[in-house]
Amino acid sequence: MNINVFDIVIRIVTLELEGRLDAFTAPQLRSKLDELQNQSVIRYVLDLTNLEFMDSAGMAVMVTLLKHARQQEGDVKMVLPKLEAARRILRLTRFDRVFDTFETAEEARKSFSI
Amino acid sequence: MNINVFDIVIRIVTLELEGRLDAFTAPQLRSKLDELQNQSVIRYVLDLTNLEFMDSAGMAVMVTLLKHARQQEGDVKMVLPKLEAARRILRLTRFDRVFDTFETAEEARKSFSI
Amino acid sequence: MNNRAESEILIKLELPADYKYLNILGSLINGILERIEDLEEPENLAYGLQLAVHEICTNIVGHAYEEKPGYRIWLEFRLLNEPLRILVKVSDTGKEFQSDIETAPDLENAQVHGYGLFLVEQLTDSFEYRRDGLYNRWTIEKALTISKKDI
Amino acid sequence: MNNRAESEILIKLELPADYKYLNILGSLINGILERIEDLEEPENLAYGLQLAVHEICTNIVGHAYEEKPGYRIWLEFRLLNEPLRILVKVSDTGKEFQSDIETAPDLENAQVHGYGLFLVEQLTDSFEYRRDGLYNRWTIEKALTISKKDI
Ligand SMILES: Nc1ncnc2c1ncn2[C@@H]1O[C@H](COP(=O)(O)OP(=O)(O)O)[C@@H](O)[C@H]1O
């Protein structure tokens, strides 16, 4: 008898970002993401629920991650910030269309197809 | 038959102070208190629970009220701020001893003797 | 409260051209706007103004000064009347800005760079750059709309 | 993160000598202290420093400029090393301060005035006044203690 076992492991990494994501703190996020990319993670949830402020340097890190993940058949799902003023900026830059967006991290994780 | 009715009305006025009590806003409090003093109010509860910042100009208004109220057999009871940093200032200036202090407005009101 | 700035209100700030200390801009702008009563959408306004000034300053740190240490940024915040508005001037002594650079990002295709000046334009009512001797001068203006409910 | 100020960090603020805009001091101080990691008791420190600077400035508005409009206050905030501390200089062009005035309040008997300078003294590690030509210069210093837990 022959038994073939195929083991599929889907890893989805959720990053909760709190406080400020700006030109000063963006490098911290970038190096965290480099680490994960070195581990071949390609499915991400960026949870912005408690983000207080985000600038274009922060956006650059998110877009870079998105491009990289999609190139490798992965994706980045975004949980929208509570702060309406921050959501407005995501609409202005159309980030709410470029990324799949969700209200909770749970919904974002469930949206990954296997 | 003679019926003598003595009607005693004790008026206790509670003022909830929120935000900043400083040299800019103290005059607003002072004019509110002037109004109440003109109505012969002599029993006050200063509820500082949600006070975020208080300077010496704010303290001056509170002490002036206290002196005035006690001269007329009234009193001013203080509900301490939630903010520990603000409580510390009240200890430094011994305001926590000069005033009767309480944790809730309800306790402060009940402490008035009739 | 009367929201007419009594005369012209001017606040000046000078800080190191360092990403680390740009958070101070946000604090300062919130502090200024706090003292204007009955602002319409105060949160959106404060956030947008903060972001616009912040983007100008990160560009100064990154592009004009190329992240070299020891340089300075000068800011002036003015409250003006008729109509009530805030005017912010930002100055630096870094490289001149080449205003012919294409700055509009392609919104349909997410991109990594180019959102900074786009955001400044979107979030302000007027936005100007001018070279002035050794200085770069960036000027933005934003109306401060007072909500009608109390009038 | 390294809390050594890279070199000396200097932030300058100039604002109208008007009670109305002194709230900006608090915002600015919070903004500066936010970027120092692992501060011990950050809330008490920020509040105390804010109050000390605020008291110096309300005295300038009320006593040095006698509440007259149109005057200015200049502030310098410096982060210094060894030990890590913040130094704040406040300048004005108002009346000279008569330092022989009795400033200690009688704490046993609550009083209406005299808590301002007492608070500044209590809340800082050093506190100085000096007349310098047409300027009054107030200087305070406060240690920024870093909590040991992460070391
Ligand atoms: N202060 C400045 N000094 C010099 N060049 C600048 C400055 N600000 C912007 N630029 C130029 O304009 C371009 C667009 O800026 P921006 O929209 O902020 O996007 P990003 O900074 O992400 O490239 C920059 O890449 C840079 O070449």
Ligand SMILES: Nc1ncnc2c1ncn2[C@@H]1O[C@H](COP(=O)(O)OP(=O)(O)O)[C@@H](O)[C@H]1O
């Ligand atoms: N900047 C100043 N310029 C001139 N006089 C001052 C100044 N600051 C304080 N003083 C004097 O010192 C006294 C004590 O000040 P302070 O302790 O702040 O209490 P208060 O301001 O409530 O009187 C003031 O009443 C004033 O006479």
